[in-house]
Amino acid sequence: MIPLRDNIPSRTTPVVNYAMIALCALAFLVQLGEKGQTGGLVERFGMIPRRVLHPDRPIVVHERRLVQTWLGVQVEEVARPIEPAAVPEWLTLLSCTFLHGGWMHFLGNMWFLFIFGDNVEDRFGHLGYLAFYLGCGVAASAAHLAANPDSTVPTIGASGAIAGVMGAYFLLYPRAQVLALIPIFFFFEMLVLPAPLFLGFWFLLQFFQGMFSITSSQTTGVAWWAHIGGFVAGLAIAAVLEKMEVLRPRVTTVRPGTERITAYRVYPRSPRPRHPPRF
Numbered sequence: 001m002i003p004l005r006d007n008i009p010s011r012t013t014p015v016v017n018y019a020m021i022a023l024c025a026l027a028f029l030v031q032l033g034e035k036g037q038t039g040g041l042v043e044r045f046g047m048i049p050r051r052v053l054h055p056d057r058p059i060v061v062h063e064r065r066l067v068q069t070w071l072g073v074q075v076e077e078v079a080r081p082i083e084p085a086a087v088p089e090w091l092t093l094l095s096c097t098f099l100h101g102g103w104m105h106f107l108g109n110m111w112f113l114f115i116f117g118d119n120v121e122d123r124f125g126h127l128g129y130l131a132f133y134l135g136c137g138v139a140a141s142a143a144h145l146a147a148n149p150d151s152t153v154p155t156i157g158a159s160g161a162i163a164g165v166m167g168a169y170f171l172l173y174p175r176a177q178v179l180a181l182i183p184i185f186f187f188f189e190m191l192v193l194p195a196p197l198f199l200g201f202w203f204l205l206q207f208f209q210g211m212f213s214i215t216s217s218q219t220t221g222v223a224w225w226a227h228i229g230g231f232v233a234g235l236a237i238a239a240v241l242e243k244m245e246v247l248r249p250r251v252t253t254v255r256p257g258t259e260r261i262t263a264y265r266v267y268p269r270s271p272r273p274r275h276p277p278r279f
Contacts, residue, residue, distance in 0.1 A: 001202070002181040003115045006195060007254045008173055014118035016130045021110050024158055027098045028106050044086040046154030047096040049145045051082070052089045058082075059152050082152070093141035094134060099156035109158045115178075116169045117162075120238075123172050123247045136164025136234050143229020147214070160226035163206070164234030170199040171238045173250070203231050 027041070034040045051059060059082040064075050085092055100106035121129035140160020169176070176195035181188055210224035241247050 017117035097137035137161030139233035140230030147225035160230035163230030167231040167234030168238035
């Protein structure tokens with residue numbers, strides 16, 4: 001499911017959310033510029049679980065390269081040591097959240113952050129949201145580290161931090177709605193879904209995939225437990241701060257032009273209308 005928009009406006013310009021998107025975009029452009037190089041930013045700034053837990057143990061990677069010989073082009077396997085971290089190993093739990101593995105990885109993450117991040121920043125405030133976002137990124141990396149302590153594969157991506165944003169949104173905006181694009185074979189269907197249903201389904205998908213990855217001998221390129229850890233961390237932090245009543249109050253209006261996807265206005269402790277509007 002691809003979220004297209006929600007119906008909750010932001011009272012202030014989400015400068016921190018925009019800054020995180022810009023930093024990820026800058027890092028991705030640098031990654032594109034080094035295409036074809038060995039190692040690069042991914043190995044120097046990515047989080048490699050075994051390197052974090054055992055920094056004194058060397059890690060060897062095996063690569064296949066095309067080599068021109070007198071018989072023609074052949075595939076040759078080459079072993080080389082992995083590049084050392086450019087920052088302290090523990091700091092890669094944070095630095096890895098600004099790197100991405102391709103266009104779809106980057107664009108998908110930034111779109112989800114654009115849709116949900118502004119409203120969470122609106123409740124946390126700018127500085128609070130910055131600390132929250134970075135903290136969720138570290139928590140997500142720690143969850144992946146705990147689930148895959150012997151992995152030598154670099155972990156990159158902002159999806160763990162964004163999962164934390166989605167977890168906070170799940171709790172802070174229980175009456176929000178999301179217009180989602182759902183591909184069904186060769187067709188696309190647009191549905192209006194309650195935000196908790198959309199985000200809850202997303203989390204359950206990550207959870208079951210993460211459980212399957214533990215019992216399966218096959219490896220995947222998705223850090224499922226980073227998503228799970230980030231979502232749970234964001235949900236827990238938002239719940240504690242909401243209980244302490246230190247967050248800004250909820251928005252009391254709907255985003256202009258989204259009246260058709262609004263079940264009811266988001267007033268604090270407001271009762272549900274008896275007859276929801278028709279779509």
